[in-house]
Amino acid sequence: MALKITVIGTGYLGATHAAAMAELGFEVLGLDVVPEKIEMLQRGEVPMYEPGLEELLRRHVAGIEGASGRLRFTTSYEEAGAFGDVHFICVNTPQKHGEYACDMSYVESAFDALAPHLTRPALVVGKSTVPVGSAARLAERLAAAAPAGADVELAWNPEFLREGFAVKDTLHPDRIVVGVAGERGEELLREVYATPLAEGSPFIVMDYPTSELVKTSANSFLATKISFINAMAEVCEAANGDVVKLAEAIGHDERIGKKFLRAGIGFGGGCLPKDLRAFMARAGELGADQALTFLREIDSINMRRRGHMVELTRDALGGGGFLGKRVAVLGATFKPDSDDVRDSPALNVAGQIHLQGGQVTVYDPKGMENARRLFPTLGYADTALDAVRGADVVLHLTEWREFRELDPATLGDVVAERRILDGRNALDPDLWRKAGWTYRALGRPKA
Ligand code: UGA
Numbered sequence: 128m129a130l131k132i133t134v135i136g137t138g139y140l141g142a143t144h145a146a147a148m149a150e151l152g153f154e155v156l157g158l159d160v161v162p163e164k165i166e167m168l169q170r171g172e173v174p175m176y177e178p179g180l181e182e183l184l185r186r187h188v189a190g191i192e193g194a195s196g197r198l199r200f201t202t203s204y205e206e207a208g209a210f211g212d213v214h215f216i217c218v219n220t221p222q223k224h225g226e227y228a229c230d231m232s233y234v235e236s237a238f239d240a241l242a243p244h245l246t247r248p249a250l251v252v253g254k255s256t257v258p259v260g261s262a263a264r265l266a267e268r269l270a271a272a273a274p275a276g277a278d279v280e281l282a283w284n285p286e287f288l289r290e291g292f293a294v295k296d297t298l299h300p301d302r303i304v305v306g307v308a309g310e311r312g313e314e315l316l317r318e319v320y321a322t323p324l325a326e327g328s329p330f331i332v333m334d335y336p337t338s339e340l341v342k343t344s345a346n347s348f349l350a351t352k353i354s355f356i357n358a359m360a361e362v363c364e365a366a367n368g369d370v371v372k373l374a375e376a377i378g379h380d381e382r383i384g385k386k387f388l389r390a391g392i393g394f395g396g397g398c399l400p401k402d403l404r405a406f407m408a409r410a411g412e413l414g415a416d417q418a419l420t421f422l423r424e425i426d427s428i429n430m431r432r433r434g435h436m437v438e439l440t441r442d443a444l445g446g447g448g449f450l451g452k453r454v455a456v457l458g459a460t461f462k463p464d465s466d467d468v469r470d471s472p473a474l475n476v477a478g479q480i481h482l483q484g485g486q487v488t489v490y491d492p493k494g495m496e497n498a499r500r501l502f503p504t505l506g507y508a509d510t511a512l513d514a515v516r517g518a519d520v521v522l523h524l525t526e527w528r529e530f531r532e533l534d535p536a537t538l539g540d541v542v543a544e545r546r547i548l549d550g551r552n553a554l555d556p557d558l559w560r561k562a563g564w565t566y567r568a569l570g571r572p573k574a
Contacts, residue, residue, distance in 0.1 A: 133211035135237050141217030147297040149187035149198040156210045157200045165200045176466035176493045179294040208244020214251045222401040229405035242272035245279045250315045253283045258409040262335035282312035285342035291464030302329045306338025346402040352387040353394050354428040360390040360570025370570030390570045392472040392550040393432035395461035436476045449485030455518035458525025459491035459498035466493040473524035490514035520546045526553035535562035
């Protein structure tokens with residue numbers, strides 16, 4: 128009989144995973160402790176913006192006309208325990224308040240709430256990003272609390288999906304990493320991922336600690352690549368070089384590669400920054416802190432970008448204060464094709480300028496609601512054109528396609544001064560300059 132799957136935690140990761148599992152043909156039960164989230168999902172609505180996810184969900188949610196009906200939702204752990212053969216834990220592990228370490232309380236509550244309802248053989252699969260050593264500890268906790276005892280196994284199966292590409296990354300993963308303690312875990316996960324495996328996704332089996340480390344080291348590497356190019360941008364600015372050309376040229380070396388070498392205001396979001404910090408904290412606990420001290424530098428290069436963007440803006444405005452100056456900010460989310468504003472470099476820059484007296488007006492294609500909630504005192508406009516109206520300077524801080532397609536002449540007609548700073552190196556400098564704008568970008572020559 129086909130495996131029945133539960134997905135515990137229906138945020139970014141969980142909602143996408145649940146819909147993808149239904150797409151792969153399984154009966155799926157999604158669980159969340161927030162009833163409002165479950166009600167939305169039951170109506171086929173996604174609590175966040177992720178391209179293609181709502182369509183996928185609506186293809187499977189029971190009760191929606193024309194849907195397969197394979198996907199249902201609940202708030203009951205008892206129901207989840209009775210339903211599932213395989214339980215995916217997809218709750219988040221944010222940074223702890225005032226500390227580098229990550230907050231494991233959601234993971235722990237999920238395990239503690241599920242375990243007493245595991246009365247028959249089952250596989251619990253952790254997907255959340257956790258400090259190395261967590262899986263071994265959670266396996267013991269599970270064995271002690273589950274009535275089925277040794278018939279309940281734990282596997283760790285980190286997730287590498289990118290926001291904005293979550294559906295594609297989940298259905299067609301570039302690798303499937305599984306940390307297991309026994310053969311049953313591997314067998315069941317091969318069954319779950321039979322479709323991507325048949326398409327050729329590599330399946331890499333390892334022990335718990337290695338699987339946990341794969342995730343944090345992958346994110347640390349990505350962060351390192353971004354901070355590397357941003358460090359080069361700093362040097363380029365000092366030497367009057369062009370970081371965009373530099374990235375293009377070094378990227379031709381296959382060992383380096385072109386991807387993740389876009390210099391700008393740096394990385395943000397709910398993953399890279401907190402994963403770096405949690406990794407450093409964990410290495411410290413293990414006595415291996417020296418191995419990761421370089422990540423502190425990666426973090427500070429990244430954070431410095433935001434301050435630098437503020438200073439470039441001040442400079443563009445004549446070097447004085449921001450008081451009375453009108454600053455238009457295009458972009459609020461931490462990256463395009465997402466409505467996520469968690470640790471967003473764009474909003475951070477907007478906030479800093481606002482706190483220094485600037486009159487900031489923000490526009491973002493999808494992130495307005497979340498941005499307003501986080502920074503209610505910033506000004507917001509409904510369109511890019513309205514945001515730049517009367518502006519002394521325009522900042523391009525998230526590289527949405529909509530912004531690349533803006534007509535510099537049309538915008539030029541409504542601004543007070545034709546000055547644009549490209550914080551993402553994504554606009555075409557010639558186009559803007561030809562339309563009479565002063566265009567400046569991070570890590571590139573002034574004129
Ligand atoms: C990241 C990883 O890329 C995923 O593989 C991982 O699964 C995920 O974290 C996670 O741990 O859940 P994500 O947070 O969606 O995914 O965002 P990225 O695409 O990695 O971008 C992160 C930040 O880096 C963004 O703010 C982006 O603007 C910035 N970035 C990216 C650059 O500044 N330059 C680049 O060249 C690339």
